[in-house]
Amino acid sequence: MFKKGGKLIFLAILIVVLLVVNLLLGSVKIPVADVLSILFGERSNEIFSNIILKSRLPQALVAIVAGAGLAVSGLQMQTVFRNPLAGPSVLGISNGASLGVAIIVLMSGSLAGISLSRMGYVGDAAISVAAIIGSLAVMALIVWVARKVKGNVTLLIIGVMIGYLVTAIVGVLKFFSAEEDIKAYVVWGLGSFARVSGDQMLLFTGMMLVLLPLSFLLVKTLNLMLLGDDYARNLGLNVSRARTLVILNSSVLVAIVTAYCGPIMFIGLAVPHLCRAIFKTSDHRILVPGTILTGAALALLCSLVARMPGFEGALPVNSVTALIGAPVIASVIFKRRKDDVRE
Amino acid sequence: MSENNQTIRLENLSIGYFGKKGKKEVARGISANLYAGELTCLIGPNGIGKSTLMRTICAFQQKLGGKILIEGRELSEYQDKELSKKIGVVLTHRPQIQNMSVEELVSLGRSPYTGFWGKLEKKDKKIVEEAISLIGIENLKDRMIQNLSDGERQKVMIAKAIAQQTPIICLDEPTAFLDFPSKIETMQLLQRLCRDKGKTIFLSTHDLELALQIADRIWLMQKVQDRNRSTWHSQSHNLDDGSNYFSQSHNSDDSSNNLSQSQNSDDSPIQNENSTAKLTIGTPEEVAKSGALSAFIERKGITFDSDQLRVKINR
Numbered sequence: 001m002f003k004k005g006g007k008l009i010f011l012a013i014l015i016v017v018l019l020v021v022n023l024l025l026g027s028v029k030i031p032v033a034d035v036l037s038i039l040f041g042e043r044s045n046e047i048f049s050n051i052i053l054k055s056r057l058p059q060a061l062v063a064i065v066a067g068a069g070l071a072v073s074g075l076q077m078q079t080v081f082r083n084p085l086a087g088p089s090v091l092g093i094s095n096g097a098s099l100g101v102a103i104i105v106l107m108s109g110s111l112a113g114i115s116l117s118r119m120g121y122v123g124d125a126a127i128s129v130a131a132i133i134g135s136l137a138v139m140a141l142i143v144w145v146a147r148k149v150k151g152n153v154t155l156l157i158i159g160v161m162i163g164y165l166v167t168a169i170v171g172v173l174k175f176f177s178a179e180e181d182i183k184a185y186v187v188w189g190l191g192s193f194a195r196v197s198g199d200q201m202l203l204f205t206g207m208m209l210v211l212l213p214l215s216f217l218l219v220k221t222l223n224l225m226l227l228g229d230d231y232a233r234n235l236g237l238n239v240s241r242a243r244t245l246v247i248l249n250s251s252v253l254v255a256i257v258t259a260y261c262g263p264i265m266f267i268g269l270a271v272p273h274l275c276r277a278i279f280k281t282s283d284h285r286i287l288v289p290g291t292i293l294t295g296a297a298l299a300l301l302c303s304l305v306a307r308m309p310g311f312e313g314a315l316p317v318n319s320v321t322a323l324i325g326a327p328v329i330a331s332v333i334f335k336r337r338k339d340d341v342r343e
Numbered sequence: 344m345s346e347n348n349q350t351i352r353l354e355n356l357s358i359g360y361f362g363k364k365g366k367k368e369v370a371r372g373i374s375a376n377l378y379a380g381e382l383t384c385l386i387g388p389n390g391i392g393k394s395t396l397m398r399t400i401c402a403f404q405q406k407l408g409g410k411i412l413i414e415g416r417e418l419s420e421y422q423d424k425e426l427s428k429k430i431g432v433v434l435t436h437r438p439q440i441q442n443m444s445v446e447e448l449v450s451l452g453r454s455p456y457t458g459f460w461g462k463l464e465k466k467d468k469k470i471v472e473e474a475i476s477l478i479g480i481e482n483l484k485d486r487m488i489q490n491l492s493d494g495e496r497q498k499v500m501i502a503k504a505i506a507q508q509t510p511i512i513c514l515d516e517p518t519a520f521l522d523f524p525s526k527i528e529t530m531q532l533l534q535r536l537c538r539d540k541g542k543t544i545f546l547s548t549h550d551l552e553l554a555l556q557i558a559d560r561i562w563l564m565q566k567v568q569d570r571n572r573s574t575w576h577s578q579s580h581n582l583d584d585g586s587n588y589f590s591q592s593h594n595s596d597d598s599s600n601n602l603s604q605s606q607n608s609d610d611s612p613i614q615n616e617n618s619t620a621k622l623t624i625g626t627p628e629e630v631a632k633s634g635a636l637s638a639f640i641e642r643k644g645i646t647f648d649s650d651q652l653r654v655k656i657n658r
Contacts, residue, residue, distance in 0.1 A: 223454075236427030
């Protein structure tokens with residue numbers, strides 16, 4: 001227990017270190033002393049403080065909460081479906097977000113004749129709202145289905161099918177859209193922690209800081225679900241209600257993150273595996289805080305790489321998450337398998 | 344056997360499934376009791392509905408009709424949480440869990456009693472420890488579930504049910520997949536729990552001779568065979584001593600549930616025109632004497648010795 005607590009503390013420290021490095025590094029060189037003084041309220045250098053407070057700090061904070069949300073959402077999905085390949089995107093929730101965005105970005109151009117991609121702030125807000133509506137609509141559908149069907153696998157397959165369906169609709173929409181709008185949609189689809197700024201950033205982090213602690217309420221539920229439906233029910237769990245609650249919590253997290261950052265792949269799928277390997281447990285009392293911290297740390301690392309000198313912030317987060325994440329996770333899991341064999 | 348020991352009572356129970364085209368009945372008219380301190384084994388051919396009966400009693404699936412009384416109260420009136428303190432289950436299939444220690448799994452048996460975080464109090468920890476030592480798996484405590492043998496894992500699941508502190512434990516084929524010594528060991532363990540702890544233990548099994556040797560009571564579930572119908576009637580009379588015995592215990596019960604005794608003794612446990620399965624109940628000797636076991640087991644080359652309770656293979 002203490003050993004696991006120690007690992008959690010180490011992760012927390014790692015996050016702080018990565019946060020500082022995120023503030024220090026970037027395409028514009030800002031001396032360490034200046035960064036610190038800006039953080040403590042010094043406003044002597046207008047340009048530097050603008051870069052730190054309006055770009056780097058919001059981006060890092062967004063990465064932290066987005067990473068945490070995606071990771072814990074992935075953990076919940078994997079447990080509820082007892083499927084290691086489940087992730088936040090598996091039920092089509094993020095596809096729902098894409099559909100919402102596609103409708104508003106692509107349709108506004110071809111129907112109303114205004115291009116959202118040229119509308120700046122208003123356009124961004126509209127995209128976020130559309131994404132949330134889209135993903136919540138798919139989520140409502142999934143929750144409705146979840147109450148009708150018994151088997152987890154059936155639900156999973158239906159979720160994947162809904163995902164395909166939604167993607168197909170997006171494809172049709174694209175076909176009828178102006179090139180400029182399609183580009184705006186594709187850029188949104190690449191994912192970014194940098195898009196959220198100002199008041200929206202506060203709203204986003206605020207919502208996530210309310211939602212993330214809610215996932216702790218489901219810890220015992222998730223532990224019981226590990227045993228399978230029958231054992232869980234016998235230990236007093238209302239299985240179908242529990243399943244709905246977990247899917248609801250997980251989906252809302254994904255919906256909000258996707259709305260503000262675009263569909264970010266990989267973190268939600270991989271971090272739970274990474275955590276199980278690090279903590280060597282399936283106890284969600286450890287795994288939930290563990291995935292939240294690991295997800296935040298990994299997202300910060302990816303955000304850092306995406307802004308490395310030379311890339312100039314142009315590298316899409318989705319490519320980075322997979323480029324860094326995939327080898328790390330593959331090696332960790334490979335190592336764990338070897339340990340298992342030796343045991 | 345006094346009615347005080349009666350923990351589960353089935354009255355004219357019908358079991359089966361709710362399908363798209365209405366109900367599919369597996370068995371009906373089941374009236375029987377389970378008693379504290381007794382090991383009851385449910386036997387019968389594959390597909391006859393043993394698991395359905397088991398799952399219905401554990402509230403995993405809905406009954407089609409009749410009554411299930413757990414300690415005098417209708418099963419469907421129990422909240423999930425309340426029921427989890429009455430019936431503990433052990434299932435056949437292996438839970439697919441990685442990286443959970445034996446101790447952690449047994450601790451999950453305390454879930455009905457713990458708060459939202461699932462934290463064990465001192466008392467809970469003691470109960471978990473006692474359950475582990477009662478089953479004799481102290482040496483496995485820190486092992487991971489995925490590294491256990493089938494026999495060891497089954498013991499862990501039984502320890503979980505002990506930690507759950509339920510008066511009733513239902514086990515669905517707990518001895519399937521076990522090697523022979525482990526089968527016997529598991530059955531002995533369960534018998535000990537009945538004797539020493541006064542648990543009501545109800546299990547389904549295909550290990551017939553083992554069940555006959557160790558069970559206090561046998562529930563034999565089998566198909567109603569039309570061509571044997573007349574034979575069954577006479578045999579059922581033979582068993583009626585046992586059945587009457589149940590009826591009497593019904594009589595001495597509180598008569599709050601207005602059940603016609605005569606009808607009950609007619610239905611119980613045999614003879615129903617439309618029924619697809621019937622139940623023969625009694626001590627191993629009684630069931631053997633009734634001829635029901637011979638009808639279940641005997642076919643060309645196989646005979647059943649109802650005095651020795653042995654299956655003989657004619658070579």
